[in-house]
Amino acid sequence: MITNRNTQPTIKEIAKRLKIAPSTVSRALHDHPSISWVTTMRVQKLAQELNYEPNLSAISFKQRKSFNIGVLLPNLSEVFFSTALYGIEDMASTKKYNVLIGQSLDDPQREERILLSMKNSRVDGMIVSVGKNTINYDHFDLLQKCNIPIVFFDCIPERKDIHFTACNLQIGMLMAINKLVEKGITNIALINGPKQLVASKQRQQIYFQGLKKNNLPYDEKLIGFTDLSKKGNQQAMIDLLKLENRPTAIITFNDYLALDAIAIAKEQNLVINKDIFFISFANLPIWEYMDDRPMASIEQFPYKQGEQAAKILFSLIDSLQNDQPIMDYQQIIFESKLIATLQ
Amino acid sequence: MITNRNTQPTIKEIAKRLKIAPSTVSRALHDHPSISWVTTMRVQKLAQELNYEPNLSAISFKQRKSFNIGVLLPNLSEVFFSTALYGIEDMASTKKYNVLIGQSLDDPQREERILLSMKNSRVDGMIVSVGKNTINYDHFDLLQKCNIPIVFFDCIPERKDIHFTACNLQIGMLMAINKLVEKGITNIALINGPKQLVASKQRQQIYFQGLKKNNLPYDEKLIGFTDLSKKGNQQAMIDLLKLENRPTAIITFNDYLALDAIAIAKEQNLVINKDIFFISFANLPIWEYMDDRPMASIEQFPYKQGEQAAKILFSLIDSLQNDQPIMDYQQIIFESKLIATLQ
DNA sequence: GCAATTTATGCAACCGTTTGCACAATTTAC
DNA sequence: GTAAATTGTGCAAACGGTTGCATAAATTGC
Numbered sequence: 001m002i003t004n005r006n007t008q009p010t011i012k013e014i015a016k017r018l019k020i021a022p023s024t025v026s027r028a029l030h031d032h033p034s035i036s037w038v039t040t041m042r043v044q045k046l047a048q049e050l051n052y053e054p055n056l057s058a059i060s061f062k063q064r065k066s067f068n069i070g071v072l073l074p075n076l077s078e079v080f081f082s083t084a085l086y087g088i089e090d091m092a093s094t095k096k097y098n099v100l101i102g103q104s105l106d107d108p109q110r111e112e113r114i115l116l117s118m119k120n121s122r123v124d125g126m127i128v129s130v131g132k133n134t135i136n137y138d139h140f141d142l143l144q145k146c147n148i149p150i151v152f153f154d155c156i157p158e159r160k161d162i163h164f165t166a167c168n169l170q171i172g173m174l175m176a177i178n179k180l181v182e183k184g185i186t187n188i189a190l191i192n193g194p195k196q197l198v199a200s201k202q203r204q205q206i207y208f209q210g211l212k213k214n215n216l217p218y219d220e221k222l223i224g225f226t227d228l229s230k231k232g233n234q235q236a237m238i239d240l241l242k243l244e245n246r247p248t249a250i251i252t253f254n255d256y257l258a259l260d261a262i263a264i265a266k267e268q269n270l271v272i273n274k275d276i277f278f279i280s281f282a283n284l285p286i287w288e289y290m291d292d293r294p295m296a297s298i299e300q301f302p303y304k305q306g307e308q309a310a311k312i313l314f315s316l317i318d319s320l321q322n323d324q325p326i327m328d329y330q331q332i333i334f335e336s337k338l339i340a341t342l343q
Numbered sequence: 344m345i346t347n348r349n350t351q352p353t354i355k356e357i358a359k360r361l362k363i364a365p366s367t368v369s370r371a372l373h374d375h376p377s378i379s380w381v382t383t384m385r386v387q388k389l390a391q392e393l394n395y396e397p398n399l400s401a402i403s404f405k406q407r408k409s410f411n412i413g414v415l416l417p418n419l420s421e422v423f424f425s426t427a428l429y430g431i432e433d434m435a436s437t438k439k440y441n442v443l444i445g446q447s448l449d450d451p452q453r454e455e456r457i458l459l460s461m462k463n464s465r466v467d468g469m470i471v472s473v474g475k476n477t478i479n480y481d482h483f484d485l486l487q488k489c490n491i492p493i494v495f496f497d498c499i500p501e502r503k504d505i506h507f508t509a510c511n512l513q514i515g516m517l518m519a520i521n522k523l524v525e526k527g528i529t530n531i532a533l534i535n536g537p538k539q540l541v542a543s544k545q546r547q548q549i550y551f552q553g554l555k556k557n558n559l560p561y562d563e564k565l566i567g568f569t570d571l572s573k574k575g576n577q578q579a580m581i582d583l584l585k586l587e588n589r590p591t592a593i594i595t596f597n598d599y600l601a602l603d604a605i606a607i608a609k610e611q612n613l614v615i616n617k618d619i620f621f622i623s624f625a626n627l628p629i630w631e632y633m634d635d636r637p638m639a640s641i642e643q644f645p646y647k648q649g650e651q652a653a654k655i656l657f658s659l660i661d662s663l664q665n666d667q668p669i670m671d672y673q674q675i676i677f678e679s680k681l682i683a684t685l686q
Numbered sequence: 687g688c689a690a691t692t693t694a695t696g697c698a699a700c701c702g703t704t705t706g707c708a709c710a711a712t713t714t715a716c
Numbered sequence: 717g718t719a720a721a722t723t724g725t726g727c728a729a730a731c732g733g734t735t736g737c738a739t740a741a742a743t744t745g746c
Contacts, residue, residue, distance in 0.1 A: 364695065364696045365696095366696065366697080367694085367695055377695085378694070379695090382694080407701075
């Protein structure tokens with residue numbers, strides 16, 4: 001049987017014991033200059049003895065700050081996101097903040113529900129990576145109206161008036177195409193994600209630029225699309241392999257798509273990294289265990305993206321706290337990097 | 344430029360507008376029977392119009408409840424844990440609770456730091472899966488003393504006086520060994536995790552029972568150990584393969600270990616699922632993409648473990664709230680299941 | 687028609703901490 | 717030796733919502 005009234009010491013408790021006012025105790029605990037050395041010491045000593053811990057609920061109520069930030073992202077089982085979360089957590093813990101987590105599972109309704117629930121629990125700010133099916137951004141605007149700053153990362157809405165961190169895929173993609181061309185491979189396809197995604201548009205544009213820089217022809221047929229479901233992935237790959245001039249290299253929207261595409265290629269008895277080559281985005285740690293894997297991945301630095309998104313968020317929170325107007329939108333863009341995954 | 348004083352409506356605001364007392368508004372919003380129908384309607388209508396949302400900070404301060412639970416686990420990039428988190432999140436959201444997340448990364452100091460930080464932010468309870476290097480449980484006891492209930496899941500301390508959910512590996516392991524024996528494979532090894540882990544002790548014991556039930560001899564040499572680092576995993580496997588009567592089946596502590604072990608086997612030109620068979624715990628979704636994978640995995644139902652751990656936690660929180668003594672330790676044990684991963 | 691009961695509302699304290707202001711005590715200035 | 721400045725402390729209000737108790741008004745009982 002376990003029962004015991006929770007009786008954490010409070011400032012009043014300390015004040016009563018030392019026969020001084022609570023306000024004096026409060027100031028002493030904060031090393032306020034107007035409190036004498038002796039009093040400060042007496043207070044701090046007793047606080048230590050009693051294991052005093054300030055009641056964060058009371059403080060957050062009084063200060064109108066919760067010392068929580070919310071993180072909303074599609075899916076923590078994707079290593080990309082769980083890595084980003086490390087970055088956020090690490091930055092938050094240096095600022096003595098806690099992290100509330102919500103997974104949207106790419107479901108816009110769930111996304112909205114989580115967002116509102118975090119708003120109501122008065123998070124001081126949010127870090128968001130938008131789900132791939134989200135088209136309506138009203139609930140994000142709602143949070144802004146409530147003075148809850150939002151910083152997006154990686155999957156960001158296609159708008160100018162937001163704070164975000166993201167990764168510029170350009171260099172990675174160029175290096176990838178260069179690498180293929182060096183090997184004499186010029187028939188390069190792209191399987192892209194849903195057309196409404198910023199990430200998709202970006203990939204397509206950069207893919208196009210990469211071809212151009214290498215003086216390769218642009219063939220619309222070599223661009224496939226998928227909704228990123230397993231079936232969609234497979235179908236897109238099947239369609240590409242049916243082409244008259246079958247591609248010998250395929251750039252895939254992400255690693256999970258690459259897995260499906262590679263599986264289809266193998267079913268059709270193509271030898272990976274001989275008959276056909278793959279280049280993917282992100283960089284699953286699991287690749288090293290697989291024989292048939294992309295020849296390279298474009299690294300997008302999730303830890304840094306998360307960490308810096310949190311940094312931006314805390315600067316916004318501080319500005320709001322000090323009633324400073326936020327003058328412009330903070331946007332950090334990292335450069336991607338091509339990582340060879342073979343050998 | 345974005346600036347705008349946050350001015351969420353409060354109960355006092357509503358009271359002033361309707362020229363009634365805040366207490367009346369409060370009661371009306373809760374459909375208190377002593378408030379007349381008309382007043383209740385007037386209040387609720389205005390509340391809706393103003394988009395009133397109760398200030399959870401104020402409520403949590405007053406009620407001495409934060410409506411947050413903390414989740415502390417080793418590593419969200421392991422699918423097992425991120426899946427468990429789903430279960431927790433889903434249960435929490437039905438109870439209007441938020442989830443604070445912390446990853447220990449198997450570092451006892453980080454674990455303790457997160458735990459104390461959650462204590463100070465006054466979580467109403469915690470769900471914990473202990474890191475594999477943790478030997479000291481003092482900080483957990485500390486939380487209990489502060490009346491913050493803890494429910495453990497999966498990686499649980501070896502103690503009787505705790506609440507937990509876990510998975511009984513017995514049936515899964517027996518089925519696994521039976522399956523191997525059916526195939527005529529009797530030289531079955533186990534690569535186990537660190538000896539101090541409950542999970543390791545359990546696996547070893549059940550492995551032993553499984554052999555016994557099948558009248559197989561118990562050979563100590565067939566049990567390898569690893570600290571679960573990549574190097575440790577590889578070495579354990581290399582040692583096993585050096586044995587005179589080389590094992591033809593290997594049960595691995597978890598999927599990540601299986602990955603390393605399989606890689607070593609392949610380096611030594613063994614054909615997986617022909618020369619040598621593997622059985623693993625957990626069930627990485629990624630297996631289906633790999634040619635060389637364990638013939639079966641023992642499923643441990645992370646979603647259910649998380650969900651039920653949360654359910655227990657909320658029942659404990661309720662009991663504490665109502666000053667009911669907690670009479671005994673709630674412990675839910677699920678039955679594992681063997682999942683064939685081939686074909 | 688007056689007391690007893692019911693119904694509906696308001697008052698005020700409280701949760702723990704912070705902070706502007708007042709004020710007493712001490713020191714400094716001239 | 718008195719005015720001014722400095723130092724150290726306390727008072728009280730505030731943050732937003734809840735709740736026990738008092739009380740006014742309406743209704744019922746006899």
